[in-house]
Amino acid sequence: MLQHALANFGTDRGGNIPIIFAFILVVVVGVVGFAVDYGDEVMMMSRLQTAADAAAIDAVTNAKNYIASQSSQSASVMDSAKAQAESSAAKYFSANQLGAATGGGSPHVTLQFNGSRISAIVSYRMNRSSIFGGLLSPRSVALSVSSLAESGLPPYINVYLLVDTSGSMALGASANDQNFLIANNNCAFACHDGNPVHGYPDAYAYALGSGLTLRYTAVNNGILALLNEIDTIDPGHQFVSTAVYDFNNTLNVDSALTNNTSSARSNLPAAPATSGTTAGATHFNEMIGQVVSDIGHGGDGSSPANAIKLLIIATDGAEDPGRYWVSNIPARAAVAPFDMSFCGPMQFDGVLVGIIHTPYLPMTWDWGYNATLGQPSQIGGPATRADDIAPVLQACAGTRYVLADNTAAIVSGFTTIFKSMESTRLTQ
16 A cells, blocks of 8 residues: 555646746746836936936035125135035935935035036945845845036126117117007107107107107117126126117217126116217217227136126117218218128137127118118128128127017027026036
8 A cells, every 4th residue: 555655646746736836926026026126226216316416506506606605716715615515415415315315325526626617526326225136035236326517617707788879779679669650750760859749859759658669778678687687697796797888979988897787777878869960870980999999808707807708789780970971972871881890809809799780671661771771782792781781790799699670689689698608507
């Protein structure tokens, strides 16, 4: 009987399925465990990377704000900025990693200054024990993230605004504004000449009383928007200074170079010059040399004496000797695009140039326009003298050329050009 029982046990296959299932179950649990662990690690890495990115940006922002508040870039200020920024970034990382780095220690933060650049590197490394995959064998995974943010140190900047206040700046700021004046005054110009219009002292007063926006008012609103932007980025009024000039027959200094934006707001360009035979002219070519001399050489922004310098010109770009060309026919040829030959040497001296161009819209119904800017190109262009203006201005300003044929474009033009100098970016 014993021999028979042993023979039956050796040939019995009834327990195969449970045994095979047990082996397969162990493998399935292991695979699922590894998958769960991997998904958890990806989520943790995403949280850690986001926190590192935010901390790097916090470091450079903190350092810039501290340096600005001290109004200095001395060695002691830079050392304090470094210590404060590195401490702030570490805390910022801990507050933004959403529990991913629990028990993993603090990040490594390094702030560096390189000339006019500031950079922050935030790195973090931790070992994470697997949760499910460790059921088969103990397993530890190293998680590592790194982020680099860069920005420019607060530079010293001098902004020079040169505003056209000739009679043509009393044109409507947009086609709709001009069409209203044409329909109600038979002229697109809101002339500031003392001749009564519809119960108002002159067409200029009539336009303002009718709620129209003229080039002049749009330009002044643009200057105010720029000053607001400067207040935002330089609340201590230490790094950005502004000067305001206007020109018609003469060059006028409305506000000498100052970092007091309130003073600049109180000294905006006056209303367009009185229109007349010689008044209200545009003598840009005659006076731009004085502006160039006042501005001098541009610098790298490392100190007030070595400030970055930016000239922003707001104009229609047409030289006009005065309305005496009405009777002096040869003088009409002088109504032409500005002479921009100053631009190349000025930029060679390190000065940036931006231009807000308030273009002449075609006024073929106006005999004066037809006799001057409506005449064929003087430089071999395919169209009129008015069409010659934009290429001449754009050749000077390049990417800082703003075509502003409506109120919104005029108002935003100053800030757009100024912001072209700003740069803060996450690099890695």
